[in-house]
Amino acid sequence: MRWKRTALLNVVLVVATSALHLTVEQGINNDQISTSPATIDETPNSVLVHTIQHSEDFAVGDETIDAVADNTTKEKPTTTQSNSYSNSDSVAYADEPIGHKEKRMNTESLHDRTGDGGGDDEGDTDGGNGDDTNDDTFVVETTSGRVRGHFWRENEKIISYIDIKYGTFDSPFEASVAPNKSAEVHALKEHSSQCPQLQNDKDVGDKYVGDTDCLTLSIFKPPNVKNASVLVHIHEGNFIGESADPAIYGPEYLTAKQIILVLPNYRLGPLGFLCLQNKIAPGNAALKDLSLALTWVKTNIEKFGGNPHNIAVSGIGTAGALAGYLALSPMSSENVHKVIIESGSVLSHWAIDRDPIDTATRLSSNIENFKSFEGVDLKQLLKAAKNIALRPCLEKTDNPFMTETPWKVLGKKEIKIPFMMGTTKYAGVHEFLSHNSKSIQELNKDVGLLLPNDLHFTSDDERTRIGNKVKTEYFDDNDITMDSVEPLTLYYTDAAYLGPAIRTARPLVGSGATVYFYEFSFVGEFNRELHAVESPVNGAVRGDTIGYIFTQDGDKPAENTDELSTVERLVELWTSFINTGTPTGADITWEKFDNEDPSEEQWLSIDTKVTPSKGLHVDRMKLWTDIYKEYFVERSLAYGMSPSVCTVLVLQAVFFITFFRHAWHFF
Template identity: 35%
Template sequence: MLLWSVLLFSAVVSSGYGDDSEWREVKTFQGTVRGRKDPEGGLYGFYSIPYATAPRGKDRYKEALPGSVWLQTLDAVDKRIICWQAKTKYINVENQTMQEDCLHVNVFVPDTEKKKLPVIVLVHGGGFSIGYGNMMTTKQLVKEKKVIAVTFNYRLGVQGFLCLGTKDVPGNAGLKDQVALLKWVKKNIARFGGNPDDVTISGGSAGSLSVSLLMLSNAAKGLFHKVIPESGASVSSIAVQIDPLENAKTFAKRLNFTDVDDFHALKEFYKTTPLESLMLDVITPQKDVSMLFSACVERKTGGPVFLTENPLNIIKKGNYKKLPVLFGISNMEGSMYVDYFETWKNEMNEKFSDFLPIDLQFENEEEKEEVARRLKQFYFGPHPVNNQNILAYVEYFSDALMGYPTYRTAKLQVESGNKQVYLYEYAFVDESFPVVPHTSVRGASHCGQTMAVFDGIAFVTDDESSLSPEFKKMKTTMRELWHNFIVHGKPVPEGSPFPAWPAADANGNPHMSLDRTLELRGPFLDKRMQLWDDIYDKYYREPVSPPEPPPEKHTEL
């Protein structure tokens, strides 16, 4: 197999695309690309550049190969190519083309002659199973703050996160794609006017989990310099698969494959089934706060690795590069579970222990039920889960899903020597936001802070003209804070008009409340975190690597 393919692209006649002033050429190490000025001005967009090549067929789960090269100028226009994924209600993919080789990068460059501009690489979210690089844009940040923004696709779902612990299915392909992208940025971004020694990685949801994990991976060391995880932490029940082989079996059963206990038959099923047939919706929230496909602790098989140790242990040992981190959540992360309230409230009253996070383990059922009773009492008091305490339901899932993992990850990082962790809770709500059912209360939903930094209204439109004055002001504030961090490594540098924002200590103190006004507060989520700390100190369950595969059976002739 050729590692490098040479693609011949015909030069585009300028008269068909407007005058030459609308275009800017950049000579990358793969070939020359030509980006076009944005219709609204202020920046140039370079779309659909192949930063790596996704292996196909039976090699589809391996590390990506180098990107293609080309001899004639490539017009870097949006080809709308995305990685294979299930069609869900969350993201509209009707105008996109799914394909196996989908590893494309987009670069947004401000209209300036300045060089060595700071760079922000944005990792998209979507539960490691849906999404694509350009589903949300950052043009305002690029134009207003003169930074270069990079978005990209990475392999998703089965294609990106099946983890069997073999040479051909080692695991973490999607995260290795992210490393390949960062290497591409390191090598090429100076040619776009960016500074390869001033790169910030940022992401919301699964993108947040990704950048938290990239910070701990030796494979990504030295490729970035600041980190902004937005609603998602590396020490979390959804960040790393507790038992990847069991997950592979569970998913195969959903696809009507029954011979799941024959390891080699299971592997062959995943390698030979057409990729589009493996795309089931796995983004649905789970009672045990888990995901089927996420990172895994890899078994060493002789090839490149992303993660070979539990993130918690890496942080405790201090075996990672201590970088500035702007780290936080929105105040109603659990509102994403509201759609399941009418069903789950009854089930929580019948057996609350079914809703404990998957990364807790117990010696017996009595111990498990006691912890469940303790948590239910803390959040709901003596009352059953009902319409009157739906806000407690939201708070429980906010803490289990995002709040406590964020606190715990920050605490461990500070204890291991990172003195540059800045904590926040995003709390801004606009009158246009929906209320929580059975209440008149509004809250910032999952990744509310990400929505504020990105353009327009996420997934709907880039147009901000119809937003309320309050929302526009909040977006301006958030972009200023994020830009400060991208440039200075702290959200409020000296001389800033914002309130002083010191780094947090091991108790999560202080943290900033990001609302219409910024308010520095004490320990992050305080007593709620102390409760979870006590439980996890006693009952934490570590993720495991896939076991060594059994020897293949050979049929005698």
């Protein structure tokens, strides 16, 4: 009878284990898909050359966030951090908008010059004599309705279609859908569409600008073009600001090479990235906007003279990470044929929120008398989110953009498209500029703050040991000071931009993608961001390639200058890649990146001269390669393990121990 009692006991244990598993799973409010170490967050506040903007109120319903509200009254453990190192609240290690921030070109004086030729329903975009007539020469029939084009800034070599509506949404956090077809002809000449955000005004401080009817895109094309390659460029803004402004991303260089340029808007801040992992705010609304924009382009671009089967997507910093996400997600990947990225990566630790429910909890705690997100005033919401980093996340609802981390996707998915990716020499200068003497002292006191928050350590001693390795690599045995300009900037460059880019390029090659890697170092008049932030280093900073791919307010370099030569080189490399997937240029040989041996990895140094090179900062990169090989949170056995799973494993262990203790002699 003893063996029967033993068997019965173990059956009871199995049943109890399963019941407890279900109970715990159901009781956890939006049990997070993955977690990051609560004691590690290295992100200092970047120097922001812009702020956020917003208008128009809205209210939303919420099914589960009331549980978040209940948590706002509970104290959470804190770590020793400087003012610049708030846990996930900071927006460092993310992209900055182009810093020059000149006044937008006032195009009201531009004439509506549409030519005198006839048009048809397919959108005849050819020719035209420039007369200010209202015929249908530049009218194109799209799924959004009829849109009228105009010569861009009186340049008869560029036809522009400004702020075409591609999407709409009812609830501010839900996925966007295609709009109803308009009966009126859309004929705007000047870009004005902005998604809700805060913008800094020197007189009034934070100013709310934009509105929710903001899902628009602008198209710039050469006349008479047929089957042209298409570049969809995603605007920067640190996930929180800016818009697809052609005053910053001017089309002149690209259209001269017969490329069609598309500039889309997408939702920002909490509207774009609040992630409750439920039906009210499933997450990644911004990426779903961009996916919808790509679908619109794929469906309509042929009527503008574009090739729907050759669409490249590009971005810098956070926008570069968004471009990478679009290439990986099943929702959008079919519409992405090439990718161009500068100083941004899906594997940058700042590119994903591993605990979005905690982020939502902190956001709700910033809203006075918060009960749920239902009925929250838009302006209140945006103000509350000002210092909280909202980012892409994993989803749990129907029709998700992303259910697996990029690292997992890169490890198992075949990716056959070409990538051109790299960084600027001093991509991390904004993070250096965010420091003050107090935050520098915190780094010296706790070297663990030098470690990104996607690393997991089993003890504080181990964390300190690895932190000291990083400190020694960049600062030798010296204390970090405000005079440590170059080493601290290089540290941030490697930890947040170059290292993640290399770690992204290697598995991309392994998955079947073709990768061309570069480092941009050139310094000239059109390094807009370098000059805007008054950089203390003499080298290109994050965002500086913009001034050599796009025009800003129509400005172009003078003849016989290094700036003009750099424009010509970059535009030739970029456009040849967009056209063929292989970047080529006069007297330039750019070999494909190979991940077999770090010292043999091919890359292109872009400075006053363009130089093919091997082994990109091998010693510095080896440190980060070794650290991530051992301590990357997704390599940890505990990664993504919910409390219920841990409970089940423990009870199952008890089951086997009990069973074999009492029943071994029956075998």
